[in-house]
Amino acid sequence: MTTEETGHLPEPPLLEVDGLFVEFRTRDGVARVLNGVSYAVDAGETLAVLGESGSGKSVTAQAIMGILDVPPAVVTGGEIRYRGENLLAVDENRRTEVRAQGIAMVFQDALSALNPVFTVGFQIEEQLRVRLGMTRREARIRAVELLDLVRIPNAKRRVRQYPHEFSGGMRQRAMIAMSLALDPEVLIADEPTTALDVTVQAQIMDLLAEIQAERRMGLILITHDLGVVAEVADRIAVMYAGRIVEHADAVSLYRRPGHPYTAALMESLPRLDLKGAELNTIKGLPPSLLNIPAGCPFHPRCLMAQDLCRTDVPTGHRLGLGRMSACHFAEELVRSV
Amino acid sequence: MSDSLTAEPILEVRDLVKHFPVRVGVLFKHTIGHVRAVDGVSFDLRRGETLGVVGESGCGKSTLAQVLMRLEPPTSGTFHFAGRDVFAMRGAELRTLRRSIQIVLQDPYTSLNPRMTVGDIVGEPFEIHPEVAPKGSRAAKVRELLDVVGLNPEHLNRYPHQFSGGQRQRIGIARALALRPDVIICDEPVSALDVSIQAQVMNLLAELQSGFGLSYVFIAHDLSVVRHLSDRVAVMYLGKIVEIGTEDQIYDHPMHPYTQALLSAVPVADPTVRGQRQAIRLEGDVPSPVDPPSGCRFRTRCWKAQEICADSEPELATRGGHPSACHFAEERSVVP
Amino acid sequence: MTDPTAAAAGSTATRDSESYVIAAEHVEDVVAKPGKPRSLASDAWHDLRRRPLFAVAGSVILLLVIVALFPGLFTDADPDLKNLAHTREPPSGDAWFGYDLQGRDVYARVVYGTRWSLLVGLGAAVVTVLLGSVLGIFAGFAGGWVDGLLSRIGEIFFGLPFVLGAIVILTLFRNAGVSGALPIVGAVVASLAVLSWPVAMRIMRSAAIAAKQQDYVKAARALGARPARIVFRHLLPNCLAPVLVYATIALGAFIGAEATLSFLGIGLRDPAVSWGVMIADSRNFVRVAPHMLLFPAGFLTVTVLAFVMLGDAVREALDPKMR
Numbered sequence: 001m002t003t004e005e006t007g008h009l010p011e012p013p014l015l016e017v018d019g020l021f022v023e024f025r026t027r028d029g030v031a032r033v034l035n036g037v038s039y040a041v042d043a044g045e046t047l048a049v050l051g052e053s054g055s056g057k058s059v060t061a062q063a064i065m066g067i068l069d070v071p072p073a074v075v076t077g078g079e080i081r082y083r084g085e086n087l088l089a090v091d092e093n094r095r096t097e098v099r100a101q102g103i104a105m106v107f108q109d110a111l112s113a114l115n116p117v118f119t120v121g122f123q124i125e126e127q128l129r130v131r132l133g134m135t136r137r138e139a140r141i142r143a144v145e146l147l148d149l150v151r152i153p154n155a156k157r158r159v160r161q162y163p164h165e166f167s168g169g170m171r172q173r174a175m176i177a178m179s180l181a182l183d184p185e186v187l188i189a190d191e192p193t194t195a196l197d198v199t200v201q202a203q204i205m206d207l208l209a210e211i212q213a214e215r216r217m218g219l220i221l222i223t224h225d226l227g228v229v230a231e232v233a234d235r236i237a238v239m240y241a242g243r244i245v246e247h248a249d250a251v252s253l254y255r256r257p258g259h260p261y262t263a264a265l266m267e268s269l270p271r272l273d274l275k276g277a278e279l280n281t282i283k284g285l286p287p288s289l290l291n292i293p294a295g296c297p298f299h300p301r302c303l304m305a306q307d308l309c310r311t312d313v314p315t316g317h318r319l320g321l322g323r324m325s326a327c328h329f330a331e332e333l334v335r336s337v
Numbered sequence: 338m339s340d341s342l343t344a345e346p347i348l349e350v351r352d353l354v355k356h357f358p359v360r361v362g363v364l365f366k367h368t369i370g371h372v373r374a375v376d377g378v379s380f381d382l383r384r385g386e387t388l389g390v391v392g393e394s395g396c397g398k399s400t401l402a403q404v405l406m407r408l409e410p411p412t413s414g415t416f417h418f419a420g421r422d423v424f425a426m427r428g429a430e431l432r433t434l435r436r437s438i439q440i441v442l443q444d445p446y447t448s449l450n451p452r453m454t455v456g457d458i459v460g461e462p463f464e465i466h467p468e469v470a471p472k473g474s475r476a477a478k479v480r481e482l483l484d485v486v487g488l489n490p491e492h493l494n495r496y497p498h499q500f501s502g503g504q505r506q507r508i509g510i511a512r513a514l515a516l517r518p519d520v521i522i523c524d525e526p527v528s529a530l531d532v533s534i535q536a537q538v539m540n541l542l543a544e545l546q547s548g549f550g551l552s553y554v555f556i557a558h559d560l561s562v563v564r565h566l567s568d569r570v571a572v573m574y575l576g577k578i579v580e581i582g583t584e585d586q587i588y589d590h591p592m593h594p595y596t597q598a599l600l601s602a603v604p605v606a607d608p609t610v611r612g613q614r615q616a617i618r619l620e621g622d623v624p625s626p627v628d629p630p631s632g633c634r635f636r637t638r639c640w641k642a643q644e645i646c647a648d649s650e651p652e653l654a655t656r657g658g659h660p661s662a663c664h665f666a667e668e669r670s671v672v673p
Numbered sequence: 674m675t676d677p678t679a680a681a682a683g684s685t686a687t688r689d690s691e692s693y694v695i696a697a698e699h700v701e702d703v704v705a706k707p708g709k710p711r712s713l714a715s716d717a718w719h720d721l722r723r724r725p726l727f728a729v730a731g732s733v734i735l736l737l738v739i740v741a742l743f744p745g746l747f748t749d750a751d752p753d754l755k756n757l758a759h760t761r762e763p764p765s766g767d768a769w770f771g772y773d774l775q776g777r778d779v780y781a782r783v784v785y786g787t788r789w790s791l792l793v794g795l796g797a798a799v800v801t802v803l804l805g806s807v808l809g810i811f812a813g814f815a816g817g818w819v820d821g822l823l824s825r826i827g828e829i830f831f832g833l834p835f836v837l838g839a840i841v842i843l844t845l846f847r848n849a850g851v852s853g854a855l856p857i858v859g860a861v862v863a864s865l866a867v868l869s870w871p872v873a874m875r876i877m878r879s880a881a882i883a884a885k886q887q888d889y890v891k892a893a894r895a896l897g898a899r900p901a902r903i904v905f906r907h908l909l910p911n912c913l914a915p916v917l918v919y920a921t922i923a924l925g926a927f928i929g930a931e932a933t934l935s936f937l938g939i940g941l942r943d944p945a946v947s948w949g950v951m952i953a954d955s956r957n958f959v960r961v962a963p964h965m966l967l968f969p970a971g972f973l974t975v976t977v978l979a980f981v982m983l984g985d986a987v988r989e990a991l992d993p994k995m996r
Binding site for chain 1: 393394501503531532533534535536537539540543558559560561562564565588598599600601602603604605606607608609611616618619621622623672
Binding site for chain 3: 406408431432435436439440442443444447448449450451452453454461462465466496509512516
């Protein structure tokens, strides 16, 4: 994406995904999970990757972290550049170095992401000792500091406890603490609050925002929740069937969505502050990735679909500074009232 | 959502309590405490209305659903359906009651028997209650039900795994509808579905309500979803109802601090209100239902807590507008 | 998405790749075969047919069944015909597997012995599974003290040492004067079943407990279904898979166990001459007439292997379909 497309300054963004293609070789065929995904995030910026299940948003994150199961996953094209360096072209050692120290990840389910047989303290300290060469004492002190940072009360006691002794919200905080241990520059949060109660969710999102601001980290927030996105995102990339269908800054996106899918998603949400009679729905179902429709992948469900949409895959239409939409009629959509 | 609300409530719940014993021991188990999942809940449901029940995990709303369906025996309290005492019913009488109150469950992937065809699943209510439909007419009724919930009636020979999550949920709704109940308890019916599918199922539930004259108890944790379908809303915390009122009253004029905090925490899909909302953030976690705090259960996380809150438990009483359970109930608008 | 049979099954290798293809489970109305309903059983069958393991094991077993039912197709010789002139002769053109101590054609005996070995295996598997399943599903569904009692009883039987227990039981039968081919087979089947039913019970019990907690059972109870309906319509069909896998593998194991018992002299005997009996007979002549041991032992090994392979293939075919 060029400068006009992303609205970024000429130096390379902190983390950039460029034209990523990933396939899954399954027994039933080849699933085209990612079909040319591109997005970027800078220091101090929050990029939200919005999509439903099957859109490919988590797979992209896993590809960035290098934790995809290969096989059955195969990266068939594109680059992932961290500070200009293509991670897909480097050796495993460098990849491991970048992982956690450059780019760290926080998952949805802390209970399965944390190892149940080791204490939380051990899991944090291990990273510090192995990667930064700290002594046990130094590591322990730092671990307690990190737990304090994420506002876990009684950090000194908690550091010796096991994951199952924490409540859901606290486990998530512990996972965030773990991810910050090596001072990463980019944090990827994959549905970090989906499994949490709404009051806990609010606490965690506040925490993430604070930490990000303090450390000037780039934050990639992967979610399906339009509400959460509206509250924290600077820029938003909307994904559908393994493609980015729209890319814009948060205010513009919500004011005037430039892609029918985005528009339809917003209209189908029940809103806390609005009460309507009937919700507009998106008819049909997301496509099977084994069998993505020809042309625009959204056309079977799109109210605006024309003949062109059935045959031609839409390329990114520029809608202004830093705005892109992969729809043949993007301009019309944005201009319409 | 309804237009006709008659005075006589169709459901009356009074002081419902459900405690689960915590048992330890290998050979001879003994009880060391109780999980006080539902600890004194009272409410009415009027014909044709939807009562939303919201709360976070551990508040007891799912247990409430189980007890109302008599899937779990109550510890104490009363429950009347159209004036009849449900908890006193046994055997055939209870079975007959089941024709009037049904349930839609949360998980579309485990709520349908994978070994049965969809036709069998939706037709099973007729097998259990043969007096409702004579054998010859059952197939037609099953088709009709599938059609009503928006599925192709020709698919009744298919198996659940051949359907998507949203479609499976529709099958579950068709099954609940088969005996033409008066009340359907919806236990988180859309929580496991994708956002774009949630809207479809919610519209369906609304349609069915007006089409069949149903009354719903709609249990969910998503406040926006609940608002959309409910006439009245009850907010639960640690086994008790802390506030109850019309949807308007609860969302626009909340009185209980917990309700206010809950509403404040729900993200609003509008970036322009960022920073404009009053963010009420609760500290800490929900206390354990085995050992709830004395007096008001919410006091450990409440910014208004005083001594009286620890000494005496506030009753659910009308304190200006609608009932809430707080010594210092005060209206505060939180939703922009 | 949990399924009770996943508890008994092992392999989840294919699961992970399919879990990424999440959108694939949003099956469009038009599936690969429009209008053709595919139950999980038929899905499993289609999967099974494609596996080489199944094809090989299945063919071997099919062949053995034919041999058991129609031994006359495979040999003209009389397995009981004794001719001391040929005693312990090695394989030759006349007798492919040679002759045994009493001059009987080993090949013919192996062929005719197939039916007894298979019969014991099948009989023991069926009785064990029936007995274990009934008790298991009852224990799993009823819970409480019923479950406790049955489980403790099962544990007692499970604790009995196999060979010792078999010796005791079969000696009792022998002393009671059981004779004749089918009664002898019955005695052996009974002893195997008595000592093995706890395993089947446990499998069925845990499957039943897991199934009982599924939401569809809740829904059935909410509809007012009586316990019988819940057990037969909802629990049983969903608990069959792990038991089926066990039964298949156990069949092979029982055939081997029968050989052990016969070797010890307490299993089958004349007129029900199985491979195990033949192996027992060859005991003293292994060095001078190895063919007397090798051929029945070879058939025994191949048969047991075939059943184990079949059980493996069945388990894999059933496992990833459980969604």
